[in-house]
Amino acid sequence: MGIIERIKEIEAEMARTQKNKATEYHLGQLKAKIAKLRTQLLEPPKGSSGGGEGFEVTKFGHGRVALIGFPSVGKSTLLTMLTGTHSEAASYEFTTLTCIPGIIHYNDTKIQLLDLPGIIEGASEGKGRGRQVIAVAKSSDLVLMVLDASKSEGHRQILTKELEAVGLRLNKRPPQIYFKKKKTGGISFNSTLPLTHVDEKLCYQILHEYKIHNAEVLFREDATVDDLIDVIEGNRKYIKCVYVYNKIDVIGIDDVDKLARQPNSVVISCNLKLNLDRLLSKMWEEMGLVRVYTKPQGQQPDFSDPVVLSADRGGCTVEDFCNHIHRSLLKDVKYVLVWGTSARHYPQHCGLAQSLQDEDVVQIVKKKEKEEGGRGRFKSHSTAPARISDREKKAPLKT
Ligand SMILES: Nc1nc2c(ncn2[C@@H]2O[C@H](COP(=O)(O)OP(=O)(O)OP(=O)(O)O)[C@@H](O)[C@H]2O)c(=O)[nH]1
Ligand SMILES: [K+]
Ligand SMILES: [Mg+2]
Structure with a gap:
């Protein structure tokens, strides 16, 4: 029997099975069986390159x-x-x-x-x-x-x-379940709150289906058995x-x-x-893209050419920003000056861990390099964080 037929058969069995406390464990097990088969189905056939003709398009842009x-x-x-x-x-x-x-x-x-x-x-x-x-x-x-x-x-x-x-x-978002396979020690099952969908026995049964006998499982939310399977599969x-x-x-x-x-x-x-x-x-x-404008010392930022970061992909801290410009830059950075919504005042001295926000302006101050005098309009130490307005983009940023 092929994989698809087996999935169909289990699905039919699930449809036949009444949902109640007594069948809960059995249904959970069937769900895990289907998830395993679906994962098998995703594996590319032996000898194929995985993709498909006409579908290999190179990534481009931000x-x-x-x-x-x-x-x-x-x-x-x-x-x-x-x-x-x-x-x-x-x-x-x-x-x-x-x-x-x-x-x-x-x-x-x-x-x-x-x-x-x-x-x-x-x-x-x-x-x-x-x-x-x-x-x-x-x-x-x-x-x-x-x-x-x-x-x-x-x-x-x-x-x-x-x-x-x-x-x-x-x-x-990914389920809030911590899951780690171990070599020994059996299964430790814990939760930080009362659970209404999954209990220890059901969790053991699902893990058993995956032939996992040593693991640490910690539920940080009232997750379902589907969530647990997602976390075990790990390929979602x-x-x-x-x-x-x-x-x-x-x-x-x-x-x-x-x-x-x-x-x-x-x-x-x-x-x-x-x-x-x-x-x-x-x-x-x-998409949550974060545009960051680089301001060279004593010059205007180029507002038409942002460095584009993303919290989901690669991160958007000052460190990510520096790495984006050049891998070797990081070791020379003393600190950075930031103007924009992520700054508490203008400009703010920030370390590498600071998160940047869309339309921030950043100036990198390198070691042994003198920082800018801060005479310009952005030195005004306004306390309210503000977005660099369109007007400010057009006006010269004198520093
Ligand atoms: N009334 C109406 N028709 C539309 C609209 N947009 C597209 N169509 C028509 O819908 C039909 C299908 O459009 P396509 O763009 O080929 O649709 P598709 O999703 O790319 O189709 P496949 O490539 O075959 O999957 C065409 O006849 C279009 O002219 C719209 O806003 N209103
Ligand atoms: K069409
Ligand atoms: Mg089409």
Whole structure:
């Protein structure tokens, strides 16, 4: 029997099993069995390179965003509108067959947007080009789930399920469970609060299913058995997702209003160019990019050429900033001066651990180098943290 058939069989058994206290342990065990099989399913077949032809696109820019959705929801139309790169759009399904990259220029950063073939129910099991598409989604920093506003609301759930089946977790953070395999000592099970979903016996049973007999487990939240399995599997990918309802030109205003109120959702129409600005600003917000402007001593910062950092990828402390400029820079840094929202006063002397925020201005003071006199406008020691305003960007920063 193939892996997919075995998954189907266990799923059928779970559906047959009534949920109650007595079956709880058995159901937990079945969940773990399915998770193990799904992980097996993800392993690339022997002898293959893993990727898929037409799907190996080099990362480019400050972040990567993938367009995921059913066929003909308007993904290619959207890519063409946002990036200017042409991607064939047509009224028939599966117009797009490979991964097509474009670049969005936004807030002086470059964001790679990827158009992909439509996926269908069963994609996680290899239907259509589902597996390649999902692999690209996993390599992204943000997923835009494109939905047809005129179609069933159920599509959002079906797609979410497909993505979850291959270990993607949308708009979730990793469960607060500490888990460490040991060589000896048996299993130690603890929690920092009362648990309502998982008890010691269930945890032992799940670990047993994974043939783990020595480990330390500490629940720091009231997590579920699915959370525990995610932590044991350890291969889950937590990605932000914005739900994009396209084609609002063909539905009534009441329905548009309802969709727009869903969490993490933006309603648009490519045909009428409606609300694309809102989509871009939502995308920007979710990516959490941090632009930092370098101010050479005695000169103006170049406000068109930021160093772009991210808390999720690589971090955004002063140290990360220095490493970004040059690996060897760090050893020469005495301290840095920071202007912007992360500074308590202007300018603030900061160490390497200081976190930077979007639109901060940083001057690096090297060892043996004299710091700037601080005569300029930013020396004004204002106590309220403030964002470098557009006006200030245009005005000369005399120092
Ligand atoms: N009414 C309406 N139609 C749209 C809109 N955006 C795209 N379409 C149409 O929807 C159809 C499918 O568009 P595509 O961009 O090819 O969709 P896709 O998601 O890339 O499709 P596949 O590549 O086949 O998965 C085309 O006929 C588009 O003209 C919109 O905002 N409103
Ligand atoms: K299409
Ligand atoms: Mg397409």
